[in-house]
Amino acid sequence: MADQKLRFCTTDDGVRICYATVGEGPPLVKALNWLSHIEFEWHSPVWSHWWEELSANHTVIRFDQRGSGFSEKKG
Numbered sequence: 001m002a003d004q005k006l007r008f009c010t011t012d013d014g015v016r017i018c019y020a021t022v023g024e025g026p027p028l029v030k031a032l033n034w035l036s037h038i039e040f041e042w043h044s045p046v047w048s049h050w051w052e053e054l055s056a057n058h059t060v061i062r063f064d065q066r067g068s069g070f071s072e073k074k075g
Contacts, residue, residue: 002055004042014075019063023055030062037069038062
């Protein structure tokens with residue numbers, strides 16, 4: 001499976017939000033669960049096969065919501 005690339009963007013109020021991209025092709029953004037941690041999901045036996053399949057033909061974009069995973073809660 002290809003390696004995901006972790007990056008950060010900053011909100012207007014200064015909070016850093018982590019997002020991951022993998023694959024090439026039309027963008028496909030994953031909607032949030034009630035909790036998120038993009039690194040745990042990446043290696044999860046529940047989710048990892050989905051990322052591998054979807055990233056074969058798409059740029060899969062996932063993110064940690066504010067206060068979850070690698071994203072900050074406050075700026």
